[in-house]
Amino acid sequence: xxxxxxxxxxxxxxxxxxxxxxxxxxxxxxxxxxxxxxxxxxxxxxxxxxxxxxxxxxxxxxxxxxxxxxxxxxxxxxxxxxxxxxxxxxxxxxxxxxxxxxxxxxxxxxxxxxxxxxxxxxxxxxxxxxxxxxxxxxxxxxxxxxxxxxxxxxxxxxxxxxxxxxxxxxxxxxxxxxxxxxxxxxxxxxxxxxxxxxxxxxxxxxxxxxxxxxxxxxxxxxxxxxxxxxxxxxxxxxxxxxxxxxxxxxxxxxxxxxxxxxxxxxxxxxxxxxxxxxxxxxx
Amino acid sequence: xxxxxxxxxxxxxxxxxxxxxxxxxxxxxxxxxxxxxxxxxxxxxxxxxxxxxxxxxxxxxxxxxxxxxxxxxxxxxxxxxxxxxxxxxxxxxxxxxxxxxxxxxxxxxxxxxxxxxxxxxxxxxxxxxxxxxxxxxxxxxxxxxxxxxxxxxxxxxxxxxxxxxxxxxxxxxxxxxxxxxxxxxxxxxxxxxxxxxxxxxxxxxxxxxxxxxxxxxxxxxxxxxxxxxxxxxxxxxxxxxxxxxxxxxxxxxxxxxxxxxxxxxxx
Numbered sequence: 001x002x003x004x005x006x007x008x009x010x011x012x013x014x015x016x017x018x019x020x021x022x023x024x025x026x027x028x029x030x031x032x033x034x035x036x037x038x039x040x041x042x043x044x045x046x047x048x049x050x051x052x053x054x055x056x057x058x059x060x061x062x063x064x065x066x067x068x069x070x071x072x073x074x075x076x077x078x079x080x081x082x083x084x085x086x087x088x089x090x091x092x093x094x095x096x097x098x099x100x101x102x103x104x105x106x107x108x109x110x111x112x113x114x115x116x117x118x119x120x121x122x123x124x125x126x127x128x129x130x131x132x133x134x135x136x137x138x139x140x141x142x143x144x145x146x147x148x149x150x151x152x153x154x155x156x157x158x159x160x161x162x163x164x165x166x167x168x169x170x171x172x173x174x175x176x177x178x179x180x181x182x183x184x185x186x187x188x189x190x191x192x193x194x195x196x197x198x199x200x201x202x203x204x205x206x207x208x209x210x211x212x213x214x215x216x217x218x219x220x221x222x223x224x225x226x227x228x229x230x231x232x233x234x235x236x237x238x239x240x241x242x243x244x245x246x247x248x249x250x251x252x253x254x255x256x257x258x259x260x261x262x263x264x265x266x267x268x269x270x271x272x273x274x275x276x277x278x279x280x281x282x283x
Numbered sequence: 284x285x286x287x288x289x290x291x292x293x294x295x296x297x298x299x300x301x302x303x304x305x306x307x308x309x310x311x312x313x314x315x316x317x318x319x320x321x322x323x324x325x326x327x328x329x330x331x332x333x334x335x336x337x338x339x340x341x342x343x344x345x346x347x348x349x350x351x352x353x354x355x356x357x358x359x360x361x362x363x364x365x366x367x368x369x370x371x372x373x374x375x376x377x378x379x380x381x382x383x384x385x386x387x388x389x390x391x392x393x394x395x396x397x398x399x400x401x402x403x404x405x406x407x408x409x410x411x412x413x414x415x416x417x418x419x420x421x422x423x424x425x426x427x428x429x430x431x432x433x434x435x436x437x438x439x440x441x442x443x444x445x446x447x448x449x450x451x452x453x454x455x456x457x458x459x460x461x462x463x464x465x466x467x468x469x470x471x472x473x474x475x476x477x478x479x480x481x482x483x484x485x486x487x488x489x490x491x492x493x494x495x496x497x498x499x500x501x502x503x504x505x506x507x508x509x510x511x512x513x514x515x516x517x518x519x520x521x522x523x524x525x526x527x528x529x530x531x532x533x534x535x536x537x538x539x540x541x542x543x544x545x546x547x548x549x550x
Contacts, residue, residue, distance in 0.1 A: 149410065158401070158416065162401055228415045230416050
């Protein structure tokens, strides 16, 4: 596909890209640390991935192949429009296959297919500060990060266990990166947290409205917070996918009628379709 | 008194030593050449009227406020002396949640009201690295018992507690890491007399049991007499009189101390 004329490659001007790349380098150098950057107005509303799209625009090159997912799916509005956006302003190839993509921009999921070295996973982050519900003062949260003073987060986990018998956080489950910084993994399900640990791919996080970038370099230790006697447990619906039968993947619940009918299907459409194709080929 | 100063474990050196502290708020001298030392296991009361610089002194001694002049020396459990102003913010924070404690006048300043009683007690433990839910909970229950709060209320929010209970919870939350030195800013302020008496009893028992050193700021002479081994009388930012509690209160030398002692109402 050829790029639209009248735009710089990747929509952002070169100076902006340089500024964002500089923030990205710093973020990679300090895993989990939030680096402020001069977030730009993008042609989509806040909450739709303005941070992620700026990060992608800054790292994408003509030889890249882009995949965009929203809640694991390639065919939802957000994913389709961002994919189309980059096809137009950068002229890059796009794909729905996780294995074929060099850059994957994601909202709320990590693909089921294991990522490999050289791939970049770009997260769209609505709220980068993991402590913001516990400590309303931004200056104080910064001090807490600087002093690695994260007892408060454990108080929150303690409260959950005291009230519910388990940690009642099913998405955006806080993680410790490289044993130093507490990080919000963006609203991915807690089920996906273990995939961040020692992942061979580079993971970049962009928060457009909050103007923060952070990163997890390849093979970095990422631990979900827990207690010794209440270890972290990824949550998954107790069912198999109605389409491909997978009992390992993360499932969406789909209501099928108004009489209580429902099915569970894989949230990762590429993974699900790949499995179905293989099953058909085997028959 | 159940515990005389001699029974407390006395070491060779003071726990905290301040010399020639000075601090001005504009033209007002809040501290003017104040020196004091507090030894392990000793309860020192700072008394004086409102605006005499008591609370400022407490804030300077605990490192919350830097003085204009003078220095504060802290001796850690290994016996090494450190200057407070040379300590980094991280070290000071660690100190405040391990070896030191601060009990505020208003329990709302010292407690997290949106967090259960157990979480409040466990916070200092978790901040210093405790990661075992069961043992944190055990410690919380033990401390609730110790400060005479029904352990069944471990999951209740402090805002459902009475004022006296909140203050006792604040004390439990502070003592859970076994600090050696406690700063108390009017711990009995705003409580009615019977609750006050009970709280004073509790503090006295805990101080004797644990061998705590306490720096107590109060305007309540009776509370000072009950708890303190030594008294410092402050006025206009200066220590005007200092000595053993009974000596200062029974035989006040300075005119202001005489006024202060004479102003106490007898029931």
